[in-house]
Amino acid sequence: MHFPAIGDFYQRLLFLLPFSANLLPEGLRFSYDEPQKWQYSYPQCGGSEQSPIALNPHKVIPIGLPPLYFGLYDEPFDELLSIRNNGHTVEFGVPPTVFGERPYLTGGLLSDFYEAMAVHFHWGSSQSKGSEHLINGRRYDLEMHIVHRNTKYQSDEEARNQTDGIAVLAVLFKVVKTDYLYYQPGLNEIFGSLLHLGEFNNSYTPAAFLTLGSLLGNLDRGNFYAYKGSLTTPPCSPAVLWHVFAEVLPISHRELPKFWQLRDRLGRPLLNTFRPLQSVEARQVFQRRPIVEYAWL
Ligand SMILES: *[C@@H]1O[C@H](CO)[C@@H](O)[C@H](O)[C@H]1NC(C)=O
Numbered sequence: 256m257h258f259p260a261i262g263d264f265y266q267r268l269l270f271l272l273p274f275s276a277n278l279l280p281e282g283l284r285f286s287y288d289e290p291q292k293w294q295y296s297y298p299q300c301g302g303s304e305q306s307p308i309a310l311n312p313h314k315v316i317p318i319g320l321p322p323l324y325f326g327l328y329d330e331p332f333d334e335l336l337s338i339r340n341n342g343h344t345v346e347f348g349v350p351p352t353v354f355g356e357r358p359y360l361t362g363g364l365l366s367d368f369y370e371a372m373a374v375h376f377h378w379g380s381s382q383s384k385g386s387e388h389l390i391n392g393r394r395y396d397l398e399m400h401i402v403h404r405n406t407k408y409q410s411d412e413e414a415r416n417q418t419d420g421i422a423v424l425a426v427l428f429k430v431v432k433t434d435y436l437y438y439q440p441g442l443n444e445i446f447g448s449l450l451h452l453g454e455f456n457n458s459y460t461p462a463a464f465l466t467l468g469s470l471l472g473n474l475d476r477g478n479f480y481a482y483k484g485s486l487t488t489p490p491c492s493p494a495v496l497w498h499v500f501a502e503v504l505p506i507s508h509r510e511l512p513k514f515w516q517l518r519d520r521l522g523r524p525l526l527n528t529f530r531p532l533q534s535v536e537a538r539q540v541f542q543r544r545p546i547v548e549y550a551w552l
Pocket residue numbers: 410412413416
């Protein structure tokens with residue numbers, strides 16, 4: 256998991272700019288007002304193999320995918336998180352675990368190792384749901400992306416240039432009308448931070464040492480959709496191997512509205528931060544389910 260080609264200078268730069276772990280060029284300007292116009296500034300947004308898409312359980316290829324392997328996902332981070340409102344979303348860079356390496360992912364559609372780099376969210380408004388992917392024709396309330404970079408590439412830019420450069424894990428959430436706070440310790444820390452992140456460039460550090468796996472709650476990690484697609488924000492690079500969990504996690508009706516109170520760079524409400532659906536084209540979409548039928552063997 257080491258990057259031997261990363262020199263001293265770059266490491267110091269990373270230290271000074273903790274948010275360069277973002278796989279998007281920092282400071283890039285775009286808004287969700289007119290996503291259909293992104294392609295005039297970022298040509299790949301008008302290209303093929305774009306995301307998000309509608310996932311149709313009746314049209315998936317239900318065979319042949321190995322399970323995902325979640326390396327170091329359940330080991331505590333060695334540093335506290337620093338969560339930031341970057342004007343498009345709330346995001347944090349993934350710190351190393353107590354073993355010195357960041358969590359990593361392999362399996363599924365991935366034939367290499369992918370190191371977790373950053374986590375961010377997409378949401379709607381009080382009027383509209385805001386997940387990016389749809390499952391069985393249904394849009395959900397919130398979507399979380401855990402962005403990973405193929406360890407065989409040396410920089411984010413190089414990874415964005417490759418069809419196997421990036422792996423994103425997507426988790427969808429559905430609002431539930433209960434006052435009971437779900438036992439999702441990692442997620443509750445993130446949602447609790449939102450009240451401190453209202454204005455552009457606000458950041459906040461929760462005082463808990465979390466694991467990346469704690470953001471998945473007790474999700475069934477063995478059941479997911481997988482397909483080849485793109486970043487859902489400019490520059491829309493077709494570099495992403497997507498893995499979208501089939502199980503939808505609960506979020507309390509007290510937590511979800513905290514996302515709607517965030518503001519962008521211009522002080523406007525940051526709402527409906529999802530890209531419109533893109534064409535599936537001729538792409539294959541896979542679904543992996545645990546093979547219960549063969550349990551008797
Ligand atoms: C990425 O691709 C662009 C366009 O082909 C090229 O100019 C750039 O040098 C590439 N960057 C890396 C790091 O490979």
